[in-house]
Structure formats: C-alpha cells, structure tokens
Amino acid sequence: MRSFLPFVVLGLGLLATAGPALSPRILHEKRTHVPAGWTLKRRHDPSTPIPLRFALTQKNINDVGKYLMEVSHPDSELYGKHWSAGDVLKTFAPSDETIEAVRSWLLEGGVESDRIQLTQNKGWIEVAATVEEAERLLQTEYNLYSHTSGKEHVACDAYHLPVHVAPHVDFVTPSIHFDAKLTRRDSTQPAHSIGQPGPGIGPKTTGKLQAQLPSDTSTCNEYITLDCLRALYGLEYTPNATGSNSYGIVEYTPQAYLQTDLNMFFGNFSPSQNGTSPYLVSIDGGYAQTEYQGFEYNGESDLDLQYAMGLLGPSQTVTLYQVGDIVEGASFNNFLDALDGSYCTFEGGDDPSQDAIYPDPYGGGYEGPEACGTVTPANVISTSYSYDEADLSVFYATRQCAEYAKLGLMGVTILYSSGDYGVAGNGGLCLNPDGSQSTNGTMFNPTFPASCPYITSVGATMIPPNSTVYDPETACEEVIYSGGGFSNYFTIPSYQQSAVDSYLTNYYPSYPTNIWNATGSRAYPDISANGANYLVAIDGGFELVYGTSCSSPVSGAILTMVNDARIAAGKSTIGFINPTIYSSQFAGVFTDITTGDNPGCGTNGFNATVGWDPVTGLGTPNLPKLLQAWSALP
Template sequence: MRSLLSFVVLTLGLLAAAEPVLSPYILHEKRTHIPTGWTLKRRHDPSALLPLRFALTQRNIDDIGKYLMEVSHPESEKYGKHWSASDVRDIFAPSDKTIDAVRSWLLESGVESERIRSSPTKGWIEVTSSVEEAERLLHTEYKLYGHSSGKEHVACDAYHLPAHIAPHVDFVTPSVHFDAKLTRRDSSEPARSIGQPGTGVGPKTSGKLEAAIPNDLSTCDQYITLDCLRALYGVEVTVPSSRSNSYGIVEYTRGAYLQTDLNMFFGNFSPDLYGKSPHLVSIDGGYAQTQDQGFDFNGESDLDLQYGMGLVGPSQTVTLYQVGDISEGASFNNFLDALDGSYCYYEGGDDPIQDATYPDPNEGGYKGPEACGTVTPANVISTSYGYNEADLTPFYTARQCSEYAKLGLMGITILYSSGDFGVAGHFDLCLNPDGTQTADGMIFNPTFPGTCPYVTSVGATMVPSGSSVYEPETACEEVIYSGGGFSNYFAMPDYQKTAVEYYLTHYHPDYPADIWNSTGKSRALPDISANGANYVVAVDGEFVLIYGTSCSTPVNGAIFTMINDARLAVGKSTIGFINPTIYSSAFAGAFNDITSGDNPGCGTNGYNATPGWDPVTGLGTPNFPKLLAAWLALP
C-alpha cells in the first residue's frame, strides 16, 4: 500500500527493519493545521485515560496492487478468479515479527504485559494508557479540541516512534487524525451538518418542481427521469436474472428514505415497483428513521433508491446498508467493519475518538455489539458520500484504501462519487500552502475515497439546454461541477498511466505547478461519469430537482449490477474491481466520450473535458450495450 503514497509520505515508512532495539525516535506522522470548525481548548489532563492503538503493518500489503491486477486485468490468466474472505485474511495478517517487535518495545518501555492486547486477527495492538504515559511513548503532547457542534476531540500535532518500530506501524490512534464523528448536533446547527461521512456532502436541489413532466423524451435537458437515462445509456436491453446477484447502496443515519416517497416516484415512473422497498441491512443500529424529515435528511437516500431500484427493475433486490444509530452515526470504517471482521474495533480496529463505537451509551443509542464481519458484501456497492483528502492523514487513507482493495480481490465493485465542487473540495474549500482549507484558498483540493486507486470514482455530466438525449452530453455545469483532479497522497496506478499521460501530453492544464499536483505521477480522478443534473426525485411528498455526483454514482452502480447479472447467468464471475478493465484497450469506445465543459473551483475554471480521459468526466459515460458485450466476451 505504501507504494501508493506520495514520495513525502513514503520516506516516513521505508526504514530498515534490522535496527538495534535501542534506536532513535523519528517523526512518524504530523498534522499541519487544525481542521475547520475546531479550536484548541487546552492541554489534555495527564491522568486521563487513552485507548492507545497501534495499527500494525500488514504482511504482503505492498503487493496488494499486484494481486488485485491479477484478478482484475482482462489480459491476466487469473482474471475473475476472485479470492475468498479467508484467503484475504490469511495473506495480509501482520507477521509474527511485526507483532513481537511492537510488543517487545512496549514491554521495554514499562507497559505491563497484561495491558497489551492483540486483536484476534493480529491487525492491531491496544494499550489502555494514561495521557502522560502515551506522551512518553510517542514523544508528543496531547491536547483537547472543541468543535462548534459541542463535540470534543483528543489529538496531538505530531508523534514519533523508535526507528526500529516505525516500519511495523501504519499509524497510531488517537494522534493527529481529525475525522471525528459530528453526527450529534444541537437545535441551532443546520441540518445539512448531519451527513457523515463528510458532513454536508449530499446532493443539491433547485427546489420544488412546478411544471408537469412529459411522458416522452422531449424535455430530458430540463428533467431527467428513468426513461431519459435508459435512452442516454442504452439500458433498454433485457438481461437474464441471476439469483446470486446483488446491488448495495450505503446510507448513513440520520439520512433515510421515506417509503411514501418511493411510492410516489414509482407510481409515476415505474409502476411495477410501487409498494416495494429495499432489503434493509441494519449496521450498528441503522434504520430508516422518520422522526427527522426534510431534504437534508431524505434527499440522498430517496434519490439513490429511486434511481438505483428503478433502473435495475423489480426482479433485482437492492440492499440498503443503513449504517449507524440516530445518536452516534457512523463512519466509512464502521461500514467496513461490518464487511471485514479483521478491520473491526472489537478485534482491535477502530478508534472511538474517530469512529462511532457500540454499544452506544447515549439515550436512544444502539445497545447491541458493533457489527463486525457480520455482513456479506453485495457484488456492487455504491456510496455517494466522501471527505476531502486533506481531512485525513496519508497513513489513515492508505489503511482504508487497502480495505477497498481487499473487497476488489473478493470480486466486489466499489463506487464513490467524486464530489460536486469541481477542483475544490467538499464545502467549496481549497488548500493553502500551509495545508489548511479555506474558501479563499487557491490550491486544488481532491476528494477521498475517490483518490484511492482501488475504488471507481464517478463524476457528473448533463444534457445541454436545448439538446436531446441523442446528442453528446457535456460536463455538468448546472448547480454543481463534477469533482476531479489529482491526488496529493496516492501514486498513479499502472492501469491509468496510458490514458492520463495522453491527457497531460496533449491537454496539459495551463496552471502554475504550485496550485495542482502537476507531477504526472499521482492518482487521477474521476474514472467514469454519468448524468448528474435535473433529476426528478420525490422528496417529502413533492417532486424536486436534484443535482450532484450523488445522482451519477447509483446510476453506474445499477448498470454494473445488470452486467453482473448477465455474467452470472452464464456461469461467469462478477466484474469485481473494474478499473484495470475499463482503462484497457479491450474497452476502447465502451464509454461515451465527453469533450466539452469544465469543473471550476479555487478561483479557476478548473480542468477541461477533452477527447479521451480527462479530470472532469473520466473515460466518459456508460454505453450499456458495448459494456455488456465487452464484459460477456471476457472469461
């Protein structure tokens, strides 16, 4: 995984493991700024207890990209030969050498053996420590920070590890990380702040739809419906139905759908789905709450399910992963815990200061154990939430990115929206030279998990005003701008090099090198796109127009689900991690190339949509008949 980090981050981990036991301390992680909304309150109480956790480096993790390419590249002899969950667990469990090194160091530092606990899957070591002891172990100072929502968070500015221990530890929590949960809010906090992960990262609306919607395709430049999408991407094709197929959509409480909204939408646009609900899988007490209603609560889930279910049709079950109770909420890690027990808190994983922990002691909180390897992942999983890459540390994003690679090894397709603010990050924030994020920053700010090379990042397009569904789309430039750009953390994966190098050679952005990652060596996003403007959605009993990569992501998820359906019906594997395939020559022309529009942000016009891949719309929008034929031709 570390081979995917930027060169600056690489230098933190590439140290010789054969150091003497007594070795000098070196910087392991450092935070350059306090995230927006947080303020320093005071030095933390030395006697307070910390759940100190060491994320151990995983065995063979440097080869995870190679393993994933073997089962994902269409020219590989192992294409489609996906791994089992036990294969993944056994290959990547930390080595005994790593476990022994960290444990010995803790013992030599005065930590009693009974306080040193290893997770059953060997991925983590936990020590319940006082702040004073933690500061001595890590050569740091812990401080208490406050958020405008009333949340408190413990963190340090930087921490150090002995040189012979650093290669064995990915990161330590709590430390420099600030992806704290902010789901609890008081009555004065705007409702849009509820949406974790990445608070406020949801679809946008231009308000209630007043006009009647024609039953034909004449107004798809103004109102996108299921029929418009079928016409745009050729999804009229009927494919066989496989009982083993599955499509999962992830939502985070308090966000929830309303059944009355699904009925209203399907009654108008897909009568054979009227009265149907998604198959709800509750994770950590998640449920389709109805006590809080409004666009900020219902818009995302209503959108995802109405179009996800509507496109795949009534014969395909759509699974709703509803994550987190109404009190504590949840993070991406909480969702990943449910899929992979080796990543779970109760096996040593999550940090209760960063990720929601269960049982939840709060009033009305979920009192059961945290979901830990209890959920079978769907073949395609679509998520319309995200963070700014700069919100998280490189080590933290690398660890989570490895989890997406493991899911890909098991044949699962992971889709994430690329963001709605062009080259700016969520909330329209841009980077400053000191690493802070502000509205008046000038440095492009990519989003995560879209920058992870093991997920498929989805941008947004639109039907231009006055155009029909049979004419080329453009990059979305109405209400939102398609997120795109170049990672500051992850290196460019091999599968993407030819396409991105062509773009940089022929359409090199005319911007100073200090406002974007112009090295030509970093992961680029998005990978693909779909329409993201003027969606007609039933929300809280009325039709509204919705915009965003939140629209385009479930559309692609539905299309890939139908392709899986066809492959499974003829005895073939799922398509799994699709990026090596869609960037290959075998899939040339399988996406509708988008060549106009841009994605403004950070005081610029952003990048331009160009022939071939570009950092606005990626490879383009899906051409379902061509994609289906190309995937059916693979083993």
C-alpha cells in the same frame, strides 16, 4: 500496478540493526494546522488515562495492487478468479514479527504486560496508559481541543517512534488526527459526521417542481427520468440471474428514504414497482428513520433508491445498507467492518477517535454488538458520500483504501461519487499553503475515496440546453460541477498511466504546479454519467436534483446489468473494473465527453477533452457495448 504506499516501502529501509534500547526516534506523523471549528483549550492533564491504540501494518499490504491487477486485468490468466475472505485474511494479517516488535518496545518502555492487549483480530495493540506515559513513549505533548459543537478532542501536533518500530505501525490514536466523528449527545438534533451529508455534501436541489411531470423523452434536457437514462445509455435489458446477482446502496443515518416517496416515484414512472421497498440491512442500529424529514434528510436516499431500483426493475432486489443509529451516526469504517468478518480482522475494528463506537458507550443509542462480519457484500456497491483528502491523515486514508482493494480482490465493484465542486473540495473548500481549507484557498482540493486507486470514481455530465438524448452530453455545469483532479496522497496506478499521460501530453493544464499535483498521482474520475435535472420524489413532492450523487447509483445499476449477463453465462462478476475499462479491449466502449470544465478555487478547473480527462473520465456508459466487451472476457 505501482504500490500506493511508496513512502512506506522506503520506510522499511530505516530498519535498524541495533537493539531497541539503542534505536533512535523518527517523526512518524505531523499535523500542519488545526482544522476549522477546533480551538486549543489547554494542555492535557498528565495523570489522565488515555487509551493508546497502535494500528499494525499488514503483511504483504504493499503487494495488494499487484494481487488486484492479477484478478482484474483482462490480459491476466487469473482474470475473474476472485479471492475468498479467507484468502484475504491469510494473506494480509499482521505478522508475528510486527506484533512482537511493538509489544517488546512497550514492555521495554515500562508498560506492564497486563496493560498491553492485542485485539482479537490482531489489527491493533491497545495500551491502557496515562497522558504522561503516552507523551514519553511517543515524544510528544497532548492537548485538549474544543469544537464549536461543544465536543472535545485529545490530540498532539506530532509524534515519534523508534526507528525499528516505525515500519510496524501505520498510525497511533489518539494523535494528530482530527477526522473525529462528532457524535450527538443533544437529543434535539440528529447526528452528522464526516462522510455524511452536511453543509456542502450530498445532492443539490433547485426546489419543488412547478411544471407538469413529463410523459416522454422530449424534455430530457430539462427533466431526467428513468426513460431519459434508458435512451441515453441503451438500457434495454431483461435480467436473467437476479437470484444470484446483487446491488447495494449505502446510506448513513440520519439519511433515510420515505416509503411514501418511493410509492410516488414508482406510481408515476414505474407502476410495476409501486409499493416495493429495498431489502434493508441494518448495520450498527441503522434504520429508515422518519423522525427528521426534509431534503437534507431524505434527498440522498430517495434519489439513490428510486433510480437504482427503477432502472433495474422489479425482479432485481436492491439492498440498502443503512449504517449507524441516529444518536452516534457512523463512518465508512463502520460500514467496512460489517461487510465481512475479514475486514474487522484486517483493519482492527472501530477506532474511537474516528469511528462510531457500538454498543453506544454513553447510553441512549444502539446498544447491541458492533457489526463485524455481519454482512456479505453485494456484487456492486454505490456510495454517494465523501470526505476531502485533507480531512484525513495519509495513513488513515491509505489504510481505508487498502480495504477497498481487498473488496476488489473478492469480486466486488466499489463506486464513489467524485464530488460536486469541480477541483474544490466539499462545500467549495480549497487548500491553503499551510494545509488548511477555506473558501478563499487557491489550491485544488481532491476528494476521498474518489482519489483512492482501488475504487471507481464517477463524475457528472448533463444534456446541454435545447439538446436531446441523441445529442452529445457535456460536463455538468448546472448547479454543480463534476469533481475531478489529481490526488495529493496516492501515486498513479499503472492501469491509467497511458490515459493520463496522453491527457497531460496533449492538454497539459496551464495552471502553476503549486496549486495542483503534477507529480504523477492518481487521477479521477474514471467514468461519468448524467448528474443534472433528476426528477426525484422527496417529502411528498417532486424536486429537481443535481450531483454526482445521481451519477454513481445510476452507473452502479448499469454495471449490475453487466454482472447479470456474466452470471447468466456462468462467468465471474466484473469486480474491480478500472484495469479493464482503461485497457485497449475497452477503447471506445464509453462515450467520450469532450466539452465542459469543472471550475473551483478561483479557476475554470480542468477541461473535458478527447480521451480521458479529469472532469468526466473515460466518458459515459453504453450498455450494449459494455455487454459485448465484457462477454468477450473469461
């Protein structure tokens, strides 16, 4: 696999032989615009304290793709020989050289040693500085920005590092980043942060069901139920290794399920599960809150759990990772920190400019210790939340993407929904030439983590009107459009090179290359599953729900069945599946979707075609074929 950070690799060539005092400065990061909702307030006071944090580059990180391919590609002799957390820690911890390079530069820059702290996990160097000192060290100017919510944020437009230090630093905070988590200090409203369902994020609904609940599969084109999915994807499977298998669903407070909704759903569609609950794992004070109710608070979690639990049946426990309290909320990094102690070590823990901080520094929220290595990751983890790539800096996104690669090394399958706005970003936002996002932008806006090459991105299909479960599905074009396209941040991984080359050779898009990335980048989604007309019990009634939020947990349940069969046979979990599913051994295992498109940004988007396409990926799962193909692997 190609490195996903080619520009960082090139940066190593800038290493100077001159001493630190002679080392010239180079631009490290630059922001092109101020994100929507933020306005410049004033120049920051030079005497104000500022907590500088330097994210240290990780040893061997540019080889993470190679290592992952070794344990994930079916042709490899090391297939399925997953790493332990200790193996990952030992391989990727920042080197002593990196730590010393940054520390020496700070000392030579006039920072006393007692103000320079290496975090316990060696992921960050923290400096207690003033704004004036930070501006001198980074050759920048800090400003104070205000948000329409009333929050304030400190940021600069660009910053510079010595040429000999730059290869050892991923990014600095606070700096150009505006992907800050907006915490709630107003007790009248629950938290919403980037990555959580807010305007334009999360499943969609057309409202309460007015008709009678279906009793068979004859109306699956109008109402998707557990039986419809079983018929579509051959999901007749009796688990045999439930005690050793695991499936995790991630939710971010205030998103929470209602037990009464689970009871209503199971009472109608899976009576043997009536009264059952997921196994709840609280992360940073997360809990199934009931203070706030309604589709915007219960829709996602109710959907995920009813279909994940319902498809797997009563013998397989589903783990609910409930992340963040209702005051501070949480980010993806808060969740990743909790999965295993090694993640805190690799990534340096929480970043106060981007992630929720626990114990709650303001009071009123969760005041226990931050979750760090408190949770062992499930074999399969599904998340139906997302950012847009443009919400994040390249360094922040690539650093998080590396975390997903490390999970794959440990045998974990990570699924993310691909988005519901076709080639546009969340809420239908598209990119403008200056890098900003707006509803009238014309440039395609990829979603993240769907565009990370180390996760499996799941798009959405649907049963066409007047069709049955035995007819071909099409790309979802009802209420939502399957997210898909080409990353602006990540290069194309080797595992999908052939599939994407075939698409671009036979179905090259007719759009000008200045509105989509035609330079050979990571393409998504990888697979798809039905994402339309789901019957979900929400707040005491059934609603029709749409979105890749449906597709991801259903795909995760199916892959959990595959893991069950492999574990029962004494084999490893499937782990990172992309190199396998794109391989020749899996040709024809997924049902190809060849009709439909994914409009956005004033275009019809891309087309679903024969073979892989940036609308439905390789297609929809067929469990019998998946079981047969994976059973043939060691």
